[in-house]
Amino acid sequence: MRRRFLLLVALLLPLPIYAAPAAPVPAIVCFGDSITAGYGAEPGHSYPDYIQKALSARGYRYHVVNLGISGNTSKDGVNRLKDVLKLHPAVVIVEFGGNDGLRGLPLSVTRDNIDAIVGTLRKAGSRVLLAGITLPPNYGPDYIHQFDEMYHAVAAKYRVPLLPMLYANVYTVPGTIQEDGIHPTAKGAELIAQNFLPLLLPMLHK
Secondary structure (H helix, E strand, O other), rough: HHHHHHHHHHHOOOOOOOOOOOHHHHHHHEEEEEHHHHOOOOOOOOOOHHHHHHHHOOOOOOOOEEEOOOOOHHHHHHHHHHHHHOOOOOEEEEOHHHHHHOOOOOOOHHHHHHEEEEEEEEOOOOOOEEOOOEEEEEHOOHHHHHHHHHHHHHHHHHHEEEEEEOOOOOOOOOOOOOOOOOOEOOOHHHHHHHHHHHHHHHHHHO
16 A cells, blocks of 8 residues: 555656757857957957857857967968867858958969868858959959959859858948058947848748
8 A cells, every 4th residue: 555655646747857068159260360260349340259249140150269479371271280170060151361452462272272261160060151352453453353253252162152252332431441441349349240131031940
């Protein structure tokens, strides 16, 4: 009788509720130079910060990681790939080449480096969004054309989306570029983030 009573009590007691472990939040890595790092802007006002805000506002559950370092060339990007790979990112926005061009580095070297960055990330299973940039007119039309085409060639080779000019519709807006004439203000960074969204959103899942 006592056993039956204890069994009845056990059946009537509420079952313990165990919460399933939370799924890890996938990472979007913004990988680049000073433009990505947010050089000259207040903390929280780089374009990766604005991408995070835009995604969160739209209900996308991703963690945007800023791996931009001021002064980096494409070679530095190759050397830092291990820092990106250890995060196992779902998506990587690759933004390199501006410092290469301003320093007049051989285009073949820059292209090989960007090719290595994109190829390594794709092989690791990350989706890649490639960002291009152009050079001032004094570099000459031939050099600028070859520089611009470099991004198109790499994007076509790996079939990754390309934002040909991340400053599109930015330079023409007052208050978007710092006094150095190169780096975006907070307002400019927000516009750059908006430039990325039409290419980035189709790569994500809600």
